[in-house]
Amino acid sequence: MRLTFAGAAGTVTGSCFYLEAGGQRVVVDCGMFQGLPEMEERNQTPFPFDPHEVDWVLLTHGHLDHLGLIPRLVREGFHGQGACTLPTWDIAHVMLMDAARIQEEEGEAALYTAADAVAALDMFQTRLEYGEELCLNGDVRVRFHDAGHILGAAFVEIQAEGKTVVFSGDLGNRGKPLVEDPAYPPKADVVVLESTYGDREHPPVEESVVELRQVIVDTLAGGGNVVIPSFALERTQEVLYLLFRLWREGGIPACPIYLDSPLATHATRIFERYTERFPAPARRLFRKREDPFDFELLEYTLTRQASKRIGEDGPAVIIAGSGMCTGGRILYHLRDNLPRPESALVFVGYQAVGTLGREIEDGASRVEVLGSIVPVQASIHKIEGLSAHADAPILLDWALHADPDQVYLVHGEPPAFGALASQLSRHGCRTHTAEWHETVTL
Ligand SMILES: [Zn+2]
Structure with a gap:
């Protein structure tokens, strides 16, 4: 099993992970880089995998930094299938059409068109409820769970080759009025963990x-x-x-x-x-x-x-x-x-x-x-x-619940993932801060 960090490595935007497992090639999120100009330039960088070969795209939620490059993926040859929750699909529709409108205003520099966005949305024929199991070809099993981040947001559990890998997506805060608290993850061998607020504690x-x-x-x-x-x-x-x-x-x-x-x-x-x-x-x-x-x-x-x-x-x-x-x-x-x-x-x-x-x-x-x-x-x-993001105590509690052998820290800036890494290590977890386009064997 191999995992490539195609985005959100050392930064909070551009979430994209490429997992080769059980004969399937799976992309978890394909988001846009935002912020500094050098970050936005990454939106033009070739993917560290061949979009033609991707079998599935699993979308955790409807934020642009998680879905904004899916139309580019389609434009560059992705013709597989997509899965997300029902509310995420509705949200994706609004977000991608808006993103495509903004892209089209860019003229020559546009990453994609409205037609690419429509094609991307058409790929997402599988709508999952939380807890429902999806069997990809080749005995790879997928479940979405409530991430408590925004309406429809999920974290993703993937079982393949006798291992369980959990991608946190974006995890929510607790006690929010319109989303439930994040569900706990199952026991996992590997957790890919967001660390946006890994160095902070939110007030109630x-x-x-x-x-x-x-x-x-x-x-x-x-x-x-x-x-x-x-x-x-x-x-x-x-x-x-x-x-x-x-x-x-x-x-x-x-x-x-x-x-x-x-x-x-x-x-x-x-x-x-x-x-x-x-x-x-x-x-x-x-x-x-x-x-x-x-x-x-x-x-x-x-x-x-x-x-x-x-x-x-x-x-x-x-x-x-x-x-x-x-x-x-x-x-x-x-x-x-x-x-x-x-x-x-x-x-x-x-x-x-x-x-x-x-x-x-x-x-x-x-x-x-x-x-x-x-x-x-x-x-x-x-x-x-x-904040719609979990703070350090929630992230730590959540990750330890999975009792993982290895945690890969993503979706954070240096002080945040550094602080979270030392907390996790103190609890006996092996951690690694992912680098952009790095590939690891699980
Ligand atoms: Zn988000």
Whole structure:
């Protein structure tokens, strides 16, 4: 059995693993590299395997850094089969068509077209429920389990040649409103483990809700806007759910709340189809026909004109993408609000190295937005407990549960995987930090 780390090795983006086992060639995720220009250049690099020879692509979840290069894989000859969960397939559709639209704007440099994205989606004919077994040819057995990361997210168990290999995908945090806690893995010989927050401990979710409430109350009272850069998937829906809850409990005043992101709006429509998969409190709320995705304060601004009118009705909460401020309508809100000391910018998600979000988070006093230099005078807040990623204690507990002989650390930056590696070693696990395009024999 051989495993090649085709992405997310020494970095958090570009997840892609190539496993040759039991006569099958399996790709687990095929995501886009994001962040620094030298990272994005990797999207053009030839795959360290022949796409023609790949039998299966197993997709853990719908984030772009896990699926964004699947259309390129198809363009370069992949003609096998794909498997993912039902919600992931719905999400993949929205994400890939959006990614293809952005690619087509790149002209010559486009990695793929909308036609490639459609072809890629057509490959995913197998939709798995958590726990259901899929038999690939050649006695390779696959199971998806609930990763508790975003709607439909899975970690993958593969049994072949008498061994069990588990790919964590992205593991979720605990106590989140719209996803269950991550399930525990089975006993495994090898675990390929994400390490995004391998050096951190998140505060509890409820503490973060209190923080969010305070920023909103203070900022609105001072006449400023609360600007929240948000990932279209899960984080946006969670923020809407929390804002709805805070408003219903009298925790925040009635104020306009705008979701200024067509992509997040489409994603929210998908979430509405899967409310029965939410944890019990959220499920009960939706059953009572109380709808955090459609309440009187909330406006979806689908058109540019509607987007431009934001702010006309006084201080507001504005949620927009992209989540790391690398593009999208958030840029207009940053341009307008960063110079205003009365406004607040609230980060609720991970900001990768090299992104505008990270630059602001790290305390830049001025930044370039839409071609102009803008002073950062708004207050900057970082709310960590809403993270969709497991923190160090959860990662450690989860990995030790599999009692593995070997852990390969992926999907992290140096301080994070370093800290996690030493924790795992202390518990007697053999660890190895994967290098990009490295191949190991299992
Ligand atoms: Zn993810």
